[in-house]
Amino acid sequence: MKLKDFAVLAAVIMIVVMMVIPLPTMLLDFLLIINLSLSLTILLVAMNTKEPLEFSIFPSLLLLTTLFRLALNVSTTRSILSSADGGKVIEAFGSFVVGGNYVVGFVVFLILIIIQFVVITKGSERVAEVAARFTLDAMPGKQMSIDADLNTGMISDQEARERRRNVEREADFYGAMDGASKFVKGDAIAGIIIFIINVLGGFVIGTTIHDMGFAESASTFTLLSVGDGLVSQIPALLISTATGIVVTRAASDGNLGEDITSQIFSYPKLLYIVAGTIGLLGLFTPIGIFTSWPLAAIIAFGGYQMQRAQQKNQEEAVVETEGEETEGLSRTENVMSLLQVDPIEFEFGYGLIPLADAKQGGDLLDRVVMIRRQFALEMGFLVPVIRIRDNIQLKPNEYVIKLKGNQVAKGEILLDHYLAMSHGMDDEEIVGIETIEPAFGMPALWVNEEMKERAELYGYTVVDPPSAVATHLTEVIKKYAHEVLSRQLTKQLIDHLKETHPALVDELIPSMLSVGDVQRVLQNLLREKISIRDLITIFETLADYASYTKNIQVLTEYVRQALSRQITQQYAKPGEPIQVLTAGSSLEKRITDGLQQTEQGQYLTLDPESVHRIHEALSEQFQRSLQLGAQPILLTTPAIRMHIRQLVERIMPDVPVLSYNELEPDVEVQNIGVVNL
CATH class of the missing domain: 1.10.8.540 (FHIPEP family, domain 3)
Structure with a gap:
C-alpha cells in the first residue's frame, strides 16, 4: 500500500476515533482550521473545473468531509459542555465575529442556517436530482449518437470507446451526487439540532454543575454554542456552495471565472445603460450623486475598455484566420489528405435525405451499424466505416454505392411507396410503378399504402424503402468483400x-x-x-x-x-438433399488436358473454341436447373475445382462450385444434371 493510500485510511479511522475519545482544545483548534481550509480548497477546485467529471471524486469527498465535520461537532460539544471551553478558534468566532453579544450571534447563526438550508442546500439537492434523472434518460440517445458518428467516420473506435466511457461515468457521477446531496441536507439539520442541544444543555450544566448564575450560564454557553455553530457552519456553507457549483456546471472550455467574465461581460454596451441608471438614481433619489456617480463612472469606463478589447480581439481573429487559411492551403499534409479514398461510400440525392436524418425519422445510420455487426457475425470481419453523404449531382431519389471511389451499384427508391415483389405469379389487381429490385435484380412494383395491404394478401413480398436500401447495401458488401x-x-x-x-x-x-x-x-x-x-x-x-x-x-x-462442415451447412437445407450438377468426365478430361505446370503452379490454357463450348454447356445446365426451381451448384473433383470456378465465374459468378471433399459424408446429394462437352 502506498503512503498516500495509508494516510487516507488513517484519516478516516481518526475521524471515527474523534467521536469517542475526548480531544484537547489545542488539537481541536488545529482540526477546526484544517476543516475550514479543506472546505475552502474544495470550493476553489469546484469553481475551476471545466466539466463535472474532472471532479468525479466529489460525492465520496462530500461524505468524508461531512463525517469529519460531524466528528468535530461531537468533540467540540463534549469540550463545551464538560469544561465550558471550546478552544481559541470557537472563542474567536463567538466573541470577535459576533462582537461578544450572544443575541447578535444567535441572529447571525440563524441567518446563516437559513441561507444554507433553505437556499443553497435545498437548491443543490433539487438540481442534483433533476440532473441525475435527465442524464439517465439521455443515455440511449447519447449512445445512438456515438454509434452514428462512428458509423459515418466522424470519430474513431478509440474515440467512441472513450465517449461511451464518459457517458457511463457521467451517469454514475450524477447518480452519486443525487445521493450525496442528502448528506449536505442532513448536515444542515444536524447543525441546527446540535446548536440547540449546546445552548439548552450548556445552560442546564452551567447552572447545576459549574455553579454559574443564570445570566452567566446563558451568556457563556450561548456564545460558545454560537461560535461552535459558526465555525462548523461556515465550512458547511462552503461545501454546500461547491456542491451547487458542481451540479449546475455545464461542459465548457473554461472554468467558472472565465465563463462568468466572458459571458456576463460579453455585451459591454449594456454597461452604459447600467451606468446611466445608477447616475439617475443618484440624481433623483436621496442616495446622492457623491455615492452613485463615481460608481457609474467606473462602470461606464469598464464598458468602454471592454468594447475596445472586443474590437481588438475581433481584428486579431480575422487576421489569424486569414493567415491560417493561407497557410493551410500551402501545407503539403492538407493537400495529401485530399488523396485519401474511403473504402465504402453511400451517396444519395437530396430527396432521400429523410432516410439519414434522425430528426425526420430516418434510421439509415442505425441500419448501417446493424449491417456491420451482422457482417462481422456472418462473414468474420468488421467492415470499414461506411461514409454516408448527400450528393446534389444525383437525381433526387437516386443513390449510388462506391467502392474505393468507384461506383459499383446504384438504385432509385420512392420514400412514399413500398417495394412489392411477386413469387412468379403476378396479379393484375396489384397496380404500381414498375421497377427492378436493386439487390437481386428481380421485377418489382412501387405500390402505395393502400395497395400494400392488397399485395401482402396476394402473397407479394413487401418491404419499405429503408429495408430495400439496407438489403442492397448488404448484398453489395458481400459481393465485394474480398476487395474490402x-x-x-x-x-x-x-x-x-x-x-x-x-x-x-x-x-x-x-x-x-x-x-x-x-x-x-x-x-x-x-x-x-x-x-x-x-x-x-x-x-x-x-x-x-x-x-x-x-x-x-x-x-x-x-x-x-x-471448412467442409461449414460449407455443407451453408448450402444444405434441413431435411432436404443438396441438389447439384456434376462435371462430366469429358469436361473434366478437357480441363485436365489443358493444365500446364510451371514454377508458380498449375495454369489452365484452353483455346477460345474450347472455352466457348464449355461456357455453352455450363449455361445450358444452369438454365435447366433454374427452370426446375433449384439453385445451381456445380460439383467436381478437388484437383480441378479452382480451374472450373474460373470458367464459371465469367458467366454466372453467383453459382457455387464445390468439390467432393468439401461436403460432409453424411449429407445426401441429389444429382440433377451432368455437364458434358
Missing part, C-alpha cells in the same frame, strides 16, 4: 487471434507466410462467399500445409476442405 479486406484489416484479424492463440500465429507468421499471403487466402474465400470467422481452423490448416507449398490457390483449396 485490406492488409490492414487482415493485420487486425491476426492481432485479435494472437490474443487467444499466440502459438498458432507465431508459428505461421512470418516464418511460413506473410500477412499479404494470408490476406490473399482470405480474399479467395470471401470471393466465393465463404465465411472467414473460423480463423483458428483456417490458420491451423495453413500452418499444416504452408511448409509443403506456397501456392495461394492450393492453400485455399486445403482451407476449403478443412
